[in-house]
Amino acid sequence: APVQNETRVDSAWDIIVIGAGPAGIIVAERMSKAGKKTLLLEGGGPSYWITGGRQKPAWLDNQQLSRVDVPGLYKSIFADQGNLTCAEHANAFTGCTLGGSSAINAGLFFEPPRSDFDTYFPKGWKHKDVSAAIDRVYDTVPSDDVYSQDDKFYVQSGYVAAKKWLVDGAGYANVDINKEADNKSKVFGRPIFDYVNGQRGGPVRTYLQDAIKRKNFQLQMNTRVERIIRNGDTATGVSAIVNGTAKVIKLASGGRVISSGGALQSPALLWFSGIGDPALRANLTAGGKLDGVSDWINNAEVGNGLFDNPNTFIELSNPSIQSYVHNYSNPIPADALAYTQHRSGPYSFASETSAFWDTLKVDNHTIGFQGTIDSSGFADWTSNNTITLNVYGTSGLFSSGKVELNDQYLPGPDNNVYYSDSRDGDAIATFIHSIFAKLDPKVLTPLNIPLNSTQTQIRDYITSSTAYTRGEVNHWSSSCRIGKCVDANTVVKGTKNIHVVDASIVAPLTVNPQFGVMIAAEHASDLILKLGKY
Template sequence: MLPKLLLSLLPLVVPVLSQAGAQYVDPDNGIPFWGLTEPVHGMTLGWIFPPLDSTGSLANEFIGEIVAPIDTLWAGVSPGGQMLQNLLLVAWPYDGSIVRSARYATDYVQPLAMSGPVLTDLPSTKVPKLRYTGTNSIPVNTFGVPAWVFSSIGVDTPADPQSTFQEHTDFGFFGLDWSQAHASADDYNNWAAGGTGGGTPTTTISTPTTTPTQPPVTATPYDYIVVGAGPGGLITADRLSEAGKSVLLLERGGPSTAQTGGTYGPTWAQGHNLTKFDIPGLFETMFTDSNPFWWCKDVNSFAGCLLGGGTSINGALYWIPPDSDFSPYVGWPTSWGNHGPYTAKVKSRLPSTDHPSTDGKRYLEQVSTVVSQLLNAQGYTQITINDNPDFKDHSYGYSAYDFLNGKRGGPVATYLQTAKIRKNFTLKQYVYVLNVVRNGAQITGVKTNDTSLGPDGVIPLTSKGRVILSAGSFATPRILFRSGIGPSDMINLVQNDATAGPNLPPQNQWINLPVGMNVQDNPSINLVFTHPSVDAYDNWAQVWANPRPADSSQYLKDQSGVLSQASPRMNFWRAYGASDQRTRYLQGTARPGAASVTTVYPYNASQIWTITVYLSTGITSRGRIGIDAALTARALVNPWFTDPVDKQVLIQGINDVLSTVRNVSGLTLITPDNTTTITDYVNNYDPGSLNSNHWVGSCSIGNSSSTAVVDQNTKVFNTNNLFVIDASIIPGMPMGNPHGMLMSAAEQGVAKVLNLTGGP
């Protein structure tokens, strides 16, 4: 038998009830547990709590047990009911004893060992004692739904409590009235000290009662199911619910900012209701944190799996789209040309600012001064960028953001908040959408990993309902592949997967569309300089654990100062003609610090700063996004420099940027240094470092199913009620970072969906 565990309080996320718990008494120790004997595998799970009014450490623990046949290769419990953001207890037999550990998972990957919980065996019962303090707790005075897991496959290293293991082979949930699972203080303290007895048997684990049969799971149908709570999904769900439709928004991750329930922040900000995602100055630490739970683990590129998606983890550069962003020149249908009313809607919800500190001042602006000297000599004009969105040739200005009141703004601070107050809007987090469920062209619902939302995890639509995919440029294609929509080579990979294959529709219902094709991303090159006036701000390396005291104090006081802004300080654009008669635009972003330095020069690290040079609107290089045999989303063909003209223009642009370096006293280019030419520097640049993470086009909008995935109304070709509204529909690179342009596109896209006949 496996041992009995003394556990703690932990979060509850309600899943499905398949069985009901009751009271029983363990015959070995006489403790009256509340729990369940699971009849298929013969496991018993039980808990007993101290009194409800307990204080101190006693309020954060309980006695619990997992009892299972010795041939069980490993077993586990989640008192909170789900894998994510919950304490997980796992145990297995080895060499005549029991090995066990406490785990925690932030995504659907191997749960990692926790350093906080302490397991201590109680002498008379062999019960390990665990004490764990979490941010949430089991609802000890009401009803809850714990989960159990069972595996017939052994762990990889049985002697090691932190061994890795394969996914469980079976699992289940059961209902439990936690309010009844409390003992007197005297009885609880006796058992916690190793004592026995005191329970009145109602049943025992050797002769368990038959648990009552529960009613079948029912599912609520919705007019609209929106998949993904990034900028596209949040705006879409808000506008749909505003129109009176019943809306379910599904997000595979969890909270981000404090306003959304997030709690992950630096030690120095504790007690101030601020998370990593709130504080603009922590942007650079998104890429260096030792616990980066916000990145999607099944996407082979940086993609945000949390509320807000990319808008909760990016630098928040926010450009009001120029008219060219929605022109046929970049591939938009002519019906999208009048973006003004939709851009105005975004601006009214999210005004931009190029001075985000709450005191109205700009901080750490030495880089801006140096860049202006560099560009003025090249005929550039300084502007307020978002006051002149169409002025993108030889123009520069202070970086603009959608920060609000010195904190991250974006759609989580605006659109999500208005949606949440409507009774016809439902948000579910930690729900992984596997595929849409369809019968030919008709979508009937979505299949998820959450069986509490419907039988076998399937959530249905109302009779005229619609599904809108807003999962992003990588995840939306994967959902389509898993739904039998896309190139046959991708769908065949799904068909060969033992889990995903059975969920595909029949092969005669597969829909051949160019999903994943025509992908673009800005090719980008870093140029690193030093200047004696520049404060590199320790290359942003100290802002998480040990920021400059004056700056952290100022920010905590009123969200002002250096930390109220992300690292970029200046942006500029220039137009270039080329041999193919196309006009391409170059963008520059300047910031203190540097991602990397390669030079033979000695240099002063406290003076380093960077210009990242991008190529944007007008580029012709394209790649492909797909999946591999493990169904991991990845770039199959990189989208940078597949057309050599793009590279020629970028090289010319970099040379032009550098043409006036000598005009600025004290300015030194250290990467590349004078041991290489710009042409060789670009030719030898690490392809992986060209990635700007501005992926667009994988489900491109257009007028023909031979070249596009969605039509001018964002409906997936050859389906009746499946739509896509996210960055994947953008047919060509916008002028700048796509954040603002995407929100305008979402406003226009959801308006077109609502205007279509035949919907709910």
């Protein structure tokens, strides 16, 4: 597919989409498909090989693959971010490259249960309203639990032990996770990934490839939007850094600006555009962030409600376990060959061997819990017989955070995102205690927290700060919610033609967020097209 990098931003656009993460790509594709002259601006550079991405280890020489394409190189992002993350633009871990975090994530692709829409989304966004959007995501983005092209599963000792523990021991149902998406109580299964033929898939490989064939669509990478330019409540264009110089890109009359910068950066972009809580104005002005912005639009919900899963890593060990560490530069030669020749073997998946869910009712909230089992140990526990359970609370938690700017004016989470309501720590500890009660130490033994811990000991551990607890899972969402910060059509309250369409508008989900983000973008596209010109 062609790589677009020429600059023809001088004309006026019906739709300007800011940020080419999964949401931005989908909404831009849908707008261009409907005939709108659409510009998609991405601050980062290329990622997948087909987009011009060329970062890769030497063992991939002579392959049309970048590090982004190879699922088994997923975890290398934490050791070496290359230029793929937002280190210069956000005070948290997220992707700033074509595809956003969908270019650096594990590819876990779980359909949210219908209860997420029916419970946590407002009118117009219930499951019956979004079900056509769900179908379109399934039709466009391939996914499978069988990732290896030889149809075999690799690195399975952790899966076998977890199944013994949860299915045989604790009564969990063994399910096809997305076929039974609505059931999230005591279910266990193999993860579904949105890979395509053994390589990273997702919106860059699907939606974007359709869009770039259209004459009325333009993708512009390495172009960072500094602010949306407004005339009162109406956007007239954006100010962006194009090839190192600030430039105004104009909207055609009746056009719309759609911010898809992700749950941390979209709120910041609105603030820098003079939209948000008026209490922020003095600090922004002092930092020179409002130069050229003459008026302020009050919308105190911008940045409010930021969510990420509060997680704990539990190291689990047994002599039957053979852990597997994907190696960036020096893979086991047979494994490298299996991948480069047949897209098979351990490098055809990111390292998660199984996932499970349960729920608990607390004060009329149904709280969700998820566990994901990785193929290797972590931090102090990296023996060959150790794997890591990543366990966290999902939907229905009580804590609520905010996006906060640090002293460099980079957006990140405040201190209230994790466990600011004590009921969350209690609920997650109840869940861990209940699954520990069913764990036969002959199957797996927890190493960093004793199996016979009391519920209080578990709560005190998971809410304390250690290498294994209170880590960021990077599932940022919910910072500009529908009905509060944006209206039901995703228009930012107080404005006429400025939208947010990304993880910001998605409520905390029972599963990893990217599938839900894609649904939101598909559904928002329908709503925006129905609005027509503003």
